[in-house]
Amino acid sequence: MRAARLLSLVLLLQNRGRLTAGELAEELGVSVRTVYRDIDSLSAAGIPVYGDAGHHGGYELLGGYRTRLTGLHADEAESLFLAGLPGAADDLGLGEVLAAAQLKLTAALPPPLRSRAGRIRERFHLDALGWYREQDSPPALVALADAVWNQRRIRVRYRRWAEPQEVERRLDPYGLVLKAGVWYLVAAVDGAVRTYRVSSILRLDVGEDVFERPGSFDLAAHWQDYLAVYDARRLRLQASVRIAPALLAALPDRLDAALVRAVEDSAGPPDADGWVTATVPLESVGLAVPTLLSLGPDIEVLAPGELRRAIAEAAAAVLDRYRPAGTSDRAGEGDRSSSPADRVASRARAARTAKP
Structure with a gap:
């Protein structure tokens, strides 16, 4: 254990240059006193570790020493x-x-x-892409990566959802992130850090100006914060739903991780039939309808009423589309001669006209 820690200490100094005893202790998960003892042991073993005292002091390897x-x-x-x-x-x-x-x-x-x-x-082979997805390889990516590495200021023409759809931006590119096969650029514009999908960059001009990248900027930490804010901004509609036991077990394969976590965190105790009631965040009524309909009859929306009515209308429209020619759409729920599709359509129409 100690030998592995000593090797890690040497590699930290080799890769990062000068580090204080406190920084080494934090990286290695030990006390500062332990770092002092390890430095003494390395020096005794012939490893050229040099230490400077003072506010700007620290430890470093002398003479370009490299370990194999x-x-x-x-x-x-x-x-x-x-x-x-x-x-x-x-x-x-x-x-x-x-x-x-x-x-x-x-x-x-x-x-x-x-x-x-x-x-x-x-x-072993790692394939990080989801099913039914291909690798996103935008033509501007190589030049963009070079600008990120060399801290070159760039000018882009970018396509976005809001109006005007095409805008020009002068950016300081801080880093690139690959998320589920899609490349994103994290860059500063007018002092604010923003995220851009690389495939939406219509034109890229790399300038000669070199910008100063903030030493405190942590790309991985920024990306995690961005994802949390993005989900909070995206999932603004709160829906109360009932979920059947079979669907509950299959949710990780049917919904994205944010929705699955919401169900796990909010689900109440099962009722007599094993169904649970939970609250799920959704983007909007329009986007929620196809998502919830894709889950079939094992989920029921309780609220809001607007979403419940929209699902009923969509379900009725699907049934109308597939009803055999010549079949009456007036079949009541109590009419045993009507088909199952007719009875479901009748219930859907009743839900559509009911008050929330």
């Missing part, structure tokens, strides 16, 4: 070949770079680990 990767455990070496997505690297123009890096990494490993690491690629 012979300290990797077998599991660590294997897991390295699962890191990253080849498709994403190709999109960014880094496919050959990734392949070369993996070759160098393989060559640096001792023979026993080399064979075990290669076995990972033979047995």
